[in-house]
Amino acid sequence: RDDRKQGLPIAVIATPTYFMPNTEDWLRTKFTCKFAPRADKDILISLIDDADVLICQPCPEYRIDADVLKEASKLKVIASTSTGTNHIDVDYCNKNSIKVVCLRGSNKVNNIVASSEFTFGLVLAITRQIPQSFNNAKAGRWREDEDVFRGIELRGKRMGIIGYGRIGSNNARYAKAFGMKVWAHDPYVSITDPDIVQRDSAFDVIENSDVLMVCVHLNESTRKMVNETWFDSMRDGIYFINTSRGEIVDEEALLKNLKSGKIAAAGLDVISDEFTGDKNIHPIIEYARNNSNLIVTPHIAGLTYGSERKALEIVLDSIVKIL
The missing domain is CATH 3.40.50.720 (NAD(P)-binding Rossmann-like Domain)
Structure with missing residues (x-):
């Protein structure tokens, strides 16, 4: 879904949020939201061409690398609701002034x-x-x-x-x-x-x-x-x-x-x-x-309603501070 709002940064949200209605409502107050849960690689590429923020899946079936990001000229932040970032080409992001944020380093992660x-x-x-x-x-x-x-x-x-x-x-x-x-x-x-x-x-x-x-x-x-x-x-x-x-x-x-x-x-x-x-x-x-x-098991250790909500709140706090 694409919720266009004038003046707000554009965020592509590829991590599932449909089971967090209150969080989705909050997101709409801060961003023009493109909700694309579990978007495949081609769809994600088409969505982030004008995006300021990408909240990616923590376990996509592809790596978020130069092939995905090369046309995302406006992208400022990639956020992952995970402690690891090996699904993201962090070197490419650093070279292209794209901030990468995750759960690591946040004291709040101890509540998960x-x-x-x-x-x-x-x-x-x-x-x-x-x-x-x-x-x-x-x-x-x-x-x-x-x-x-x-x-x-x-x-x-x-x-x-x-x-x-x-x-x-x-x-x-x-x-x-x-x-x-x-x-x-x-x-x-x-x-x-x-x-x-x-x-x-x-x-x-x-x-x-x-x-x-x-x-x-x-x-x-x-x-x-x-x-x-x-x-x-x-x-x-x-x-x-x-x-x-x-x-x-x-x-x-x-x-x-x-x-x-x-x-x-x-x-x-x-x-x-x-x-x-x-x-x-x-x-x-x-x-x-x-x-x-x-x-x-298919990398589901962190897959609970409560943990995903808490993780998203942590990275959203980081995104807002960066923007």
């Missing part, structure tokens, strides 16, 4: 817990094989396969957390509530909780964990950080969680260790190159299709 809750949900899903047993029940099979579905109790197990930011620290609290021992590594944080064992070396955590989750931002230092050396250092039969970004993990090494049984099971909400390519033939998806020790 959807991704944290989902991450711990994956822990339960892989240690108790919840999706697989549900599929059995739908097929009319009951306890016939109980030896396949026998899992572990979390109480008394050690949770290892790499990255003790918002999601990592929230999951430490959840793990404690389940009676787990928690070890964590984050060189940028001093952990004050006396129940959390902070280790200076990531490998101290990796080598001593029953469940390991990675909660870090993607940058050049973390790209493929979880590699064969990490997997070699893990305990046999470990459970592995990643809801950060797919590029943080060497996926070839992950699949090798899933196949060998070194990793008992893994739960992922992200895969590499998820903004491009055919996901149907992605090696992670292909493996998950044919094996029961890998659960993959």
